Amino acid sequence: MSPRILRQNTVLYIAVLAGCFVAGFGLGLTPVGMRFDYVFYDFLTKYSAAIDAVSLKSDAVVVAIDEQTLRAKGGMRNIRPILSEALDELAKIGPKVVAIDVVLADPGEEDDDAKLAASLARTKGLILDCELIGNKWEDPLPEFKASAVALGHVHLAEQSPDGVSRQIPLEKKSGGDRRWALSLDAFSAFTGQPIIESSSSPSLQIGKTTIPEPVGAEGRPLMIRYLPPRTIPNISALDIQKNRGYIRDSAVFLGITALSAARDRLTNSYGNSVPGVEVHAQAFETMALGHFLIPSGGAAVLGLCIVFAIAAGLIFLYVPGWWAYAVDLLLLGAAFWIPFQSFHRGVVFPFFGPVVVAWIASAGAATSKYFFVRRQLRTSESEKSRYQQAIHWVAHEMRTPLTAIQGSSEIMTRYKLPEEKGKQLSEMINSESKRLARMIQTFLDVERLADGQMDLKKESFAAGDVVESCLKRVRPIAERKNIQIYLDTPVEAMLSGDRELMEYAFYNLLTNAVKYSPAETEIHVSGTISGGELRLSVRDQGIGMDAHELKSIFKKFYRTKRAEASGEVGTGIGLSIVEQIVTHHNGRMEVESEPGKGSCFTIIVTASNPKVPPAAESPAKSPNAETFNR
Ligand code: ADP
Numbered sequence: 001m002s003p004r005i006l007r008q009n010t011v012l013y014i015a016v017l018a019g020c021f022v023a024g025f026g027l028g029l030t031p032v033g034m035r036f037d038y039v040f041y042d043f044l045t046k047y048s049a050a051i052d053a054v055s056l057k058s059d060a061v062v063v064a065i066d067e068q069t070l071r072a073k074g075g076m077r078n079i080r081p082i083l084s085e086a087l088d089e090l091a092k093i094g095p096k097v098v099a100i101d102v103v104l105a106d107p108g109e110e111d112d113d114a115k116l117a118a119s120l121a122r123t124k125g126l127i128l129d130c131e132l133i134g135n136k137w138e139d140p141l142p143e144f145k146a147s148a149v150a151l152g153h154v155h156l157a158e159q160s161p162d163g164v165s166r167q168i169p170l171e172k173k174s175g176g177d178r179r180w181a182l183s184l185d186a187f188s189a190f191t192g193q194p195i196i197e198s199s200s201s202p203s204l205q206i207g208k209t210t211i212p213e214p215v216g217a218e219g220r221p222l223m224i225r226y227l228p229p230r231t232i233p234n235i236s237a238l239d240i241q242k243n244r245g246y247i248r249d250s251a252v253f254l255g256i257t258a259l260s261a262a263r264d265r266l267t268n269s270y271g272n273s274v275p276g277v278e279v280h281a282q283a284f285e286t287m288a289l290g291h292f293l294i295p296s297g298g299a300a301v302l303g304l305c306i307v308f309a310i311a312a313g314l315i316f317l318y319v320p321g322w323w324a325y326a327v328d329l330l331l332l333g334a335a336f337w338i339p340f341q342s343f344h345r346g347v348v349f350p351f352f353g354p355v356v357v358a359w360i361a362s363a364g365a366a367t368s369k370y371f372f373v374r375r376q377l378r379t380s381e382s383e384k385s386r387y388q389q390a391i392h393w394v395a396h397e398m399r400t401p402l403t404a405i406q407g408s409s410e411i412m413t414r415y416k417l418p419e420e421k422g423k424q425l426s427e428m429i430n431s432e433s434k435r436l437a438r439m440i441q442t443f444l445d446v447e448r449l450a451d452g453q454m455d456l457k458k459e460s461f462a463a464g465d466v467v468e469s470c471l472k473r474v475r476p477i478a479e480r481k482n483i484q485i486y487l488d489t490p491v492e493a494m495l496s497g498d499r500e501l502m503e504y505a506f507y508n509l510l511t512n513a514v515k516y517s518p519a520e521t522e523i524h525v526s527g528t529i530s531g532g533e534l535r536l537s538v539r540d541q542g543i544g545m546d547a548h549e550l551k552s553i554f555k556k557f558y559r560t561k562r563a564e565a566s567g568e569v570g571t572g573i574g575l576s577i578v579e580q581i582v583t584h585h586n587g588r589m590e591v592e593s594e595p596g597k598g599s600c601f602t603i604i605v606t607a608s609n610p611k612v613p614p615a616a617e618s619p620a621k622s623p624n625a626e627t628f629n630r
Contacts, residue, residue, distance in 0.1 A: 028353020101255030152182030169219030491527030
């Protein structure tokens with residue numbers, strides 16, 4: 001494959017992979033992508049929790065003021081007597097902590113409040129809830145508050161777009177007044193350790209437990225790893241005494257679970273609707289079990305996606321054949337395995353983006369490889385046929401001069417010839433061998449130019465000198481057919497490149513014009529400058545070509561029927577060399593032609609130092625002339 005095609009393929013391959021990366025990463029950020037990430041998160045939560053739950057004894061217990069309790073005790077009107085009764089029952093058993101998720105900010109019946117205050121005072125490790133209303137904390141009544149070891153907020157983080165509550169803010173602030181979450185206060189009271197903020201990191205320390213926090217996240221969000229339903233005992237307030245075993249030394253979360261009265265019902269990772277008090281108990285268990293999760297940083301996700309795209313590219317670039325698909329399967333497996341593993345190590349990786357990048361980068365790389373291989377196959381097939389053509393041409397074209405050389409030399413050795421005849425024959429041998437050498441040189445030049453092996457010289461030269469030297473060489477040939485060559489405009493531009501090759505190209509156009517023109521006609525040469533470009537034209541009044549033929553004249557070995565019929569000897573290779581030379585000079589060819597009327601071939605190249613101001617217009621086209629741009 002030529003270096004140019006190789007370069008093209010490489011650029012295309014990188015572009016395909018980059019496109020796949022952008023598409024995959026972008027899809028991961030869409031609502032659909034995030035939805036997948038949530039599903040994956042919930043799946044992992046359930047999967048890992050199911051394993052833990054087998055041997056788990058929960059420290060948290062939910063004591064529920066459920067429908068049954070409300071029915072038996074006269075409904076929500078009696079919530080304070082219900083609470084004091086439940087607290088008194090609990091006090092008999094002795095949990096380590098009692099966190100109450102019931103708002104006690106407003107005064108109630110005097111007797112009820114006095115009774116409740118007394119029950120609260122008897123409760124050990126009491127945490128009461130508080131709420132931020134507007135920007136003011138609504139605390140329990142002072143007589144209740146006095147018995148609490150802490151006031152914990154009961155706010156829950158905003159739900160995910162799919163309605164599932166997966167996080168709670170551990171911290172809530174109003175001005176300088178900061179409150180910890182009810183579950184965090186409960187955990188601190190349960191362990192008997194204070195909540196310590198680390199000065200070097202955003203994490204919190206409670207005894208030996210470190211609660212990691214994502215850098216820069218607001219409100220210290222805690223990702224809850226929900227335990228399977230019923231892992232945390234849910235005891236009706238009526239059945240406290242029957243469940244002494246669960247309650248002793250536990251952290252009790254006392255709250256309303258009755259559907260008719262609970263203000264806060266949420267959806268957990270299992271898709272179940274749960275009361276707020278259970279979410280607090282779950283958050284407590286996440287801390288108690290040390291099952292912390294933090295979301296991976298955006299840079300890590302971006303990095304992983306880039307690695308997947310590059311890996312897919314390298315696999316299909318370097319691993320041969322079907323093996324590439326086998327190795328790629330490992331990559332696709334890794335795309336699933338990495339988020340899985342990182343979850344177990346406490347880091348939540350988005351799932352959708354990296355997996356999609358791995359899949360579409362693999363598909364993109366595999367498809368590109370397929371097309372490159374096909375292209376390579378086609379190129380090598382066309383190269384094969386080109387070489388066959390070339391060999392055919394060499395065999396055909398070289399036979400004529402070789403036969404002439406062979407015949408003449410045989411006559412010279414066999415017979416004693418008169419001096420005049422001998423001279424004629426040696427001149428013939430000389431000119432035919434020169435022709436042969438020229439043909440070989442031309443052939444090699446085309447091949448080397450096409451392969452990009454031929455280095456162009458980079459010199460500055462006057463276009464006028466090239467034109468002058470070519471006209472000098474071609475005029476004697478034109479005179480044989482009585483063809484007049486006119487230089488319509490002086491060519492005054494400097495060009496940069498390979499002077500020899502440019503001379504070869506221009507001379508070729510001139511000799512073609514002479515070859516394919518009848519006697520007694522005119523050839524007009526002009527060099528105009530337009531927009532910093534030199535337009536070097538050769539216009540003849542020759543046999544011309546039609547539009548269909550124009551499309552093929554730059555193909556190697558192509559000759560028009562008219563050219564064949566004209567009796568002029570030709571190989572159909574000259575114009576392909578001309579075009580390559582011009583292209584290598586970053587220029588282009590323009591051809592106008594009309595059968596029977598003539599042709600105009602124009603070389604257009606950048607004039608490095610135009611001496612003529614860019615005012616001259618290019619020659620007008622004949623109205624019905626066919627034009628072909630290269
Ligand atoms: P050759 O002249 O050896 O056949 P070229 O590559 O120089 O090969 O030209 C390719 C073909 O383009 C010619 O065979 C001829 O059919 C056509 N051609 C080139 N120049 C002219 C021209 N000035 N007028 C008409 N036909 C031309």
